[in-house]
Amino acid sequence: MEVKLPPHEGPVLSVVDMHAGGEPLRVVWKGFPPLQGDTLLAKRRHAQESADHLRKVLMFEPRGHYDMYGALLVDSELREADVGVLFVHNAGYSTMCGHAVIALGRFAVDYGLVRAPASPETQVNIHCPCGLVKAFVEYSEGKTGAVRFHSVPAFAFATDVAVSVPGYGVVTVDISYGGAFYALVSAQTFGLDVSKSRTRDIVEAATAVTNAVKSQVKLHHPVSSDLAFLYGTILTDGKDEFTEEPTANVCVFADSQVDRSPTGSGVTARIALQYHKGLIQVNQKREFQSGVTGSIFTGKAVQETKCGNFPAVVVEVAGQAYYTGIASFVQETGDSLSNGFLLK
Numbered sequence: 001m002e003v004k005l006p007p008h009e010g011p012v013l014s015v016v017d018m019h020a021g022g023e024p025l026r027v028v029w030k031g032f033p034p035l036q037g038d039t040l041l042a043k044r045r046h047a048q049e050s051a052d053h054l055r056k057v058l059m060f061e062p063r064g065h066y067d068m069y070g071a072l073l074v075d076s077e078l079r080e081a082d083v084g085v086l087f088v089h090n091a092g093y094s095t096m097c098g099h100a101v102i103a104l105g106r107f108a109v110d111y112g113l114v115r116a117p118a119s120p121e122t123q124v125n126i127h128c129p130c131g132l133v134k135a136f137v138e139y140s141e142g143k144t145g146a147v148r149f150h151s152v153p154a155f156a157f158a159t160d161v162a163v164s165v166p167g168y169g170v171v172t173v174d175i176s177y178g179g180a181f182y183a184l185v186s187a188q189t190f191g192l193d194v195s196k197s198r199t200r201d202i203v204e205a206a207t208a209v210t211n212a213v214k215s216q217v218k219l220h221h222p223v224s225s226d227l228a229f230l231y232g233t234i235l236t237d238g239k240d241e242f243t244e245e246p247t248a249n250v251c252v253f254a255d256s257q258v259d260r261s262p263t264g265s266g267v268t269a270r271i272a273l274q275y276h277k278g279l280i281q282v283n284q285k286r287e288f289q290s291g292v293t294g295s296i297f298t299g300k301a302v303q304e305t306k307c308g309n310f311p312a313v314v315v316e317v318a319g320q321a322y323y324t325g326i327a328s329f330v331q332e333t334g335d336s337l338s339n340g341f342l343l344k
């Protein structure tokens with residue numbers, strides 16, 4: 001039997017599906033209408049204003065689900081970029097996504113977005129909304145493997161910030177930037193364990209913290225106001241002091257969305273915070289474990305730098321992504337659920 005496109009109206013959205021550390025990534029490589037804007041951040045604004053229905057078609061049920069994640073490949077204005085990307089999730093458009101960079105590094109080499117791949121590693125420059133991220137993709141005998149990346153300058157924004165969290169009282173959090181802003185707090189504060197507690201309890205506490213920080217703390221970023229928002233809250237096991245043992249966390253981002261991976265941008269933010277507190281040194285590699293799947297990314301600070309007036313670090317994160325399939329998504333006339341819906 002020959003598989004042909006079913007009856008449909010409008011664009012055919014072609015995707016390659018992957019995952020890194022259990023977190024899905026739907027790479028949208030064809031069919032998305034061109035986005036206008038001279039810069040990637042302008043294209044991100046255009047997507048928010050004019051193409052948001054297609055984000056929902058791709059992320060929501062019946063084609064996706066509440067915790068789906070995607071990457072829209074777009075042109076970059078940076079000469080050194082091999083690929084530009086916008087990240088999409090259940091509530092909108094993120095500024096950084098480490099698990100996606102780990103997957104996109106492989107994708108870019110496997111699908112010919114970089115010329116002449118080199119062994120043992122091929123560098124892929126990925127322009128993310130937060131800036132240029134350099135991925136280094138293992139490549140040997142025509143096969144891609146693990147990926148490490150150097151993210152944009154990461155910094156501790158504020159430590160020991162007291163916020164009033166309805167249902168939980170006054171909670172002290174740290175706020176750190178790893179391409180996106182996160183509030184970080186030990187799960188113990190809520191009587192929870194990131195590896196053993198029910199996910200819904202972790203989501204409830206983390207979401208309450210996110211809402212409290214959003215309403216009580218003003219964030220700013222030296223490069224662009226487009227980057228100055230709280231993306232989520234990471235509950236940790238509290239093991240911030242360097243040891244050879246992994247430290248576990250769960251990241252709850254966007255609209256109560258749960259990252260299955262250890263969160264690449266969260267690892268970046270955690271290391272920047274640990275470095276700021278003198279708990280980890282440059283080149284001390286640490287393992288970070290997802291509390292929900294047990295998957296591991298590694299991270300280390302590789303260089304001191306600055307972001308505006310903030311003392312910052314360049315962080316290297318490493319992990320492995322895998323392919324899970326390909327698909328062409330369409331919308332059929334008469335389908336009242338075709339634009340997407342979500343179940344919590």
Ligand SMILES: O=C(O)[C@H]1NCC[C@@H]1O
Pocket residue numbers: 023069094096097098099100251253259261262263264265266
């Ligand atoms: O790995 C990361 O950085 C991302 N995973 C989903 C939420 C974050 O964007």
